Amino acid sequence: MHFxxxxxxxxxxxxxxxxxxxxxxxxxxxxxxxxxxIWPSPSDGTPFWKKDFPSSGVSPEVFADVKDSDPKHIIHxxxxxxxxxxxxxxxxxxxxxxxxxxxxxxxxxIMLPFYECIQKQHIKDLTVITKYNSYHxxxxxxxxxxxxxxxxxxxxxxxxxxxxxxGQYVYGGSYNELEAYLFFSRACLEWMQQVTSxxxxxxxxxxxxxxxxxxxxxxxxxxxxxxxxxxVLTIHNMEHYGECSKEQLSKSGLEGSVYAxxxxxxxxxxxxxNPERLSLLKGGIVYSNAVxxxxxxxxxxxxxxxxxxxxxxxxxxxxxxxxxGIDITMWNPATDIFLPVKFNDQKPEGKxxxxxxVQRGLGLASEGTQDGxxxxxxxxxAPLVVCITRLVPQKGLHLISHAIKHIEELGGQMVILGKASxxxxxxxxxxxxxxxxxxxxxxxxxxxxxxxxHMLYAAAxxxxxPSIYEPCGLTQMIGMRYGAVPVVRKTGGLAxxxxxxxxxxxxxxxxxxxxxxxxxxxxxxxxxxxxxYFREKPDEWNGIIKKVxxxxxxxxxxxxxxxxxxxxx
Ligand code: ADP
Numbered sequence: 024m025h026f027x028x029x030x031x032x033x034x035x036x037x038x039x040x041x042x043x044x045x046x047x048x049x050x051x052x053x054x055x056x057x058x059x060x061i062w063p064s065p066s067d068g069t070p071f072w073k074k075d076f077p078s079s080g081v082s083p084e085v086f087a088d089v090k091d092s093d094p095k096h097i098i099h100x101x102x103x104x105x106x107x108x109x110x111x112x113x114x115x116x117x118x119x120x121x122x123x124x125x126x127x128x129x130x131x132x133i134m135l136p137f138y139e140c141i142q143k144q145h146i147k148d149l150t151v152i153t154k155y156n157s158y159h160x161x162x163x164x165x166x167x168x169x170x171x172x173x174x175x176x177x178x179x180x181x182x183x184x185x186x187x188x189x190g191q192y193v194y195g196g197s198y199n200e201l202e203a204y205l206f207f208s209r210a211c212l213e214w215m216q217q218v219t220s221x222x223x224x225x226x227x228x229x230x231x232x233x234x235x236x237x238x239x240x241x242x243x244x245x246x247x248x249x250x251x252x253x254x255v256l257t258i259h260n261m262e263h264y265g266e267c268s269k270e271q272l273s274k275s276g277l278e279g280s281v282y283a284x285x286x287x288x289x290x291x292x293x294x295x296x297n298p299e300r301l302s303l304l305k306g307g308i309v310y311s312n313a314v315x316x317x318x319x320x321x322x323x324x325x326x327x328x329x330x331x332x333x334x335x336x337x338x339x340x341x342x343x344x345x346x347x348g349i350d351i352t353m354w355n356p357a358t359d360i361f362l363p364v365k366f367n368d369q370k371p372e373g374k375x376x377x378x379x380x381v382q383r384g385l386g387l388a389s390e391g392t393q394d395g396x397x398x399x400x401x402x403x404x405a406p407l408v409v410c411i412t413r414l415v416p417q418k419g420l421h422l423i424s425h426a427i428k429h430i431e432e433l434g435g436q437m438v439i440l441g442k443a444s445x446x447x448x449x450x451x452x453x454x455x456x457x458x459x460x461x462x463x464x465x466x467x468x469x470x471x472x473x474x475x476x477h478m479l480y481a482a483a484x485x486x487x488x489p490s491i492y493e494p495c496g497l498t499q500m501i502g503m504r505y506g507a508v509p510v511v512r513k514t515g516g517l518a519x520x521x522x523x524x525x526x527x528x529x530x531x532x533x534x535x536x537x538x539x540x541x542x543x544x545x546x547x548x549x550x551x552x553x554x555x556y557f558r559e560k561p562d563e564w565n566g567i568i569k570k571v572x573x574x575x576x577x578x579x580x581x582x583x584x585x586x587x588x589x590x591x592x
Contacts, residue, residue: 060363060376063384071384072475076360089127089579095224095589096130097121098252100211102204102232103193104135105353106473107142107173110193111413112347112497113229113259116317119350120585121176123578127586132223134211136203137169137182139189139196146171146178155218157183157210159202160274166210168218174353181210195444201267201303205275208236212244215252222251225589229257231265234307235275238288241310242277253592255585256311258304260494261329262417265303266290272301282306286337292330305334312341312592315585317495318516319344324492341592345585346519347495348578349504354480356505361477366506368572374481374506378407381482387436388463405464406435406557408550409483409507411476411498414443414452414469419512422489424455425543426550427465433554436464437487438479442471483507485553489538489546493517499535503571508564509535510549520576524567525552534571 063071099121103114121131135141143149149171156163169180182188187203190196196203208228215221228236237254269279272288282288283299288306293299308314308331316322322344326335335342356374357367363380366373382389388405408430412418423439430437443449452469459465468475480486486502488511495516499509511517522529523537538549556564 060380063380065384065386067384071380072361072472072478076474089583091127091129091586093590094128094130095586096222097124097132097225097227097589098211098215098221098223099131099133099227099229100208100233100236101133101135101229102207103229104133104173104178105350107145108135108138108140108193109473110471112495115350115353115497116257116259116347117229118174118176118353119348119578120582122174122350122352123348123582124586125176127582129586131176133173133176133178134214135178135180136188136207137167137180138193140191140193141180146173148172149180152179153214153218155213157206157213158276159183159185159206159209164206164210168214179214181207181214183207183210201265201271202274204232204265205235205267205271205303208233209239209275212236212239212249216244216247216249220248222249224251224253225255225592226252227255227257228307228311230259231263231302231304231307234265234303234305235272235277236307237310238277238282238306239275253312253589254310255313255315255588255592256307257315257317258308258494259317260417261304261316261325261331264290264305264331265307267301267303268298269301272303290330291333302331305331308334308338308342313588314338314342315345315588316342317345317347318519319346320518321492321494321515324515343584343588345588346516346581347497347500348581349497349500349576351504351577351579354477354501354504356481359477359481361474362481363478366481368506368569371506371568371572377478377481378484381438381478382407382436385438385466387438387466404558406484406554407482408435408437408485408487408510409440409479409502410437410487410489411440411479412488414441414448415445417491417493419489419491419541420448420451422512422541422543422546423487424451425546426487426489427455427459427467429543429547429550431459431462431464433550434464435554438466438468438483440468440470440472440476440479443469480505480507484557485510485536487550488512488517490514490517491541496520500574500576503534503574503576506568506572508553508567508571510553511535511537512541512546513537513539524556534567534574 099117101117103109105114105118125131152170153168157166165184167182171178186198269283272279288301290300290302357365364373364376456467480502486507486509488499490512493515499511499521509521511521521535521537522532524533536549536553538545
């Protein structure tokens with residue numbers, strides 16, 4: 024049953040709505056799994072996304088029938104892991120890939136800094152395993168290693184006794200971040216080599232933060248007893264490259280000046296300047312056995328543009344593009360603990376309730392607003408567009424702010440859930456929030472909330488991703504799984520996952536609306552077409568929803584490529 028279609032389905036929905044309302048009064052459950060649903064309101068003391076949710080109890084669901092022969096031991100060394108230390112897609116990817124490999128029969132551990140802000144409530148069986156010393160800047164720093172389990176995945180936490188990783192947020196604490204991650208990279212190797220004599224098959228590092236680990240491994244630890252591991256580096260975003268002076272690198276115990284050559288870690292842009300700088304990301308590329316980036320199109324783009332292109336071309340033989348997947352255990356509208364009503368592609372009715380729930384909770388216009396004995400008409404026609412993003416230039420800030428205006432003109436609704444790290448961007452969006460948040464159709468929420476993000480994907484008719492560049496992008500894939508049709512700019516991983524409805528040459532794959540230019544007109548055109556489908560071609564629109572929910576963007580599809588790579592090196 025879909026919405027807007029036949030008289031029949033309308034009356035079914037109305038019947039469900041009546042059931043919801045009655046349930047609201049009686050606190051009884053209904054046939055659509057609404058249970059004791061209480062509609063939220065903006066005047067609630069606690070916003071609806073901050074109430075207590077049942078603990079997720081997620082376990083490594085065996086979603087792959089595949090069991091790999093010759094299982095490997097893989098240790099991820101990373102700055103982020105969802106949900107306990109997540110800032111963006113990196114956290115999702117580490118958790119999703121680790122879970123996929125576990126379920127395929129591999130042994131997987133994740134090593135993570137023990138951030139002060141880490142969400143301890145999601146860590147099971149947290150225990151100290153050992154105390155040891157790790158080198159930094161002429162000293163041996165007393166360090167504690169903890170073990171715990173996060174959504175079914177074993178994690179080792181590294182906690183130095185100095186100020187590193189202290190503060191309210193994952194990034195941006197009042198310690199030297201570069202030095203903290205240099206310390207962390209070495210402390211992980213120290214833990215493997217000296218403390219536990221662990222010899223994983225693969226050490227999988229991510230981003231610039233752990234880019235020094237391959238250097239430390241090949242030039243120090245491999246000469247000690249750590250012989251077996253091979254190193255894989257995944258680059259999730261080339262924008263951040265770990266700019267580092269020789270002196271800073273030397274604090275890790277390596278001789279910084281040794282790496283200041285074009286074939287090693289020197290930042291090509293600084294050659295001839297005084298002082299020349301190093302890039303931990305470049306060093307990581309040169310010193311890893313394999314380098315992966317997160318979509319085939321981004322791979323092509325990065326071989327042609329950006330200052331790392333020449334390094335990547337030189338290392339082309341070991342450079343691969345593997346599309347990210349999404350963790351379908353964490354992102355599953357049929358079991359998602361944050362949704363007021365669950366749904367799936369076979370039973371999508373719950374999505375309407377999620378939309379109505381969010382509209383009520385945020386005070387957005389919804390024809391269904393209860394008025395005396397009126398039954399809410401949750402077939403309300405305003406399409407709801409969501410944009411869930413870090414508010415940084417990469418994400419197309421001018422297009423996001425333009426979308427607010429255009430969607431309002433089109434009579435739609437828009438919710439932006441975004442976090443800015445730059446004060447100017449924060450101020451600009453605060454201004455927009457002030458202008459719009461009292462009105463009936465736009466909400467701009469400047470914060471990070473995992474809980475609310477789940478509810479917004481479930482509520483959305485469309486998910487907007489107007490990025491200037493996008494290595495892979497997860498929000499379009501998550502949105503699709505939750506029945507939100509993507510409207511995206513054709514770049515990087517967005518070009519690999521979203522195919523335009525009006526592109527006749529690719530009709531089988533068509534699953535969204537795509538634009539190419541970075542101008543407002545290009546965005547308008549894609550939004551106009553999406554709105555026209557939504558309003559004038561309801562059957563086709565329902566077809567798209569079904570199709571996007573059925574797309575398999577899970578790690579099932581792509582984890583195997585990582586496994587092949589692990590074997591090949
Ligand atoms: P990036 O890694 O560049 O931030 P991705 O699309 O790969 O972009 O991944 C973004 C991830 O972070 C998604 O899981 C998205 O839901 C989440 N996210 C981004 N901004 C927020 C926010 N303000 N609140 C909650 N989740 C967010």
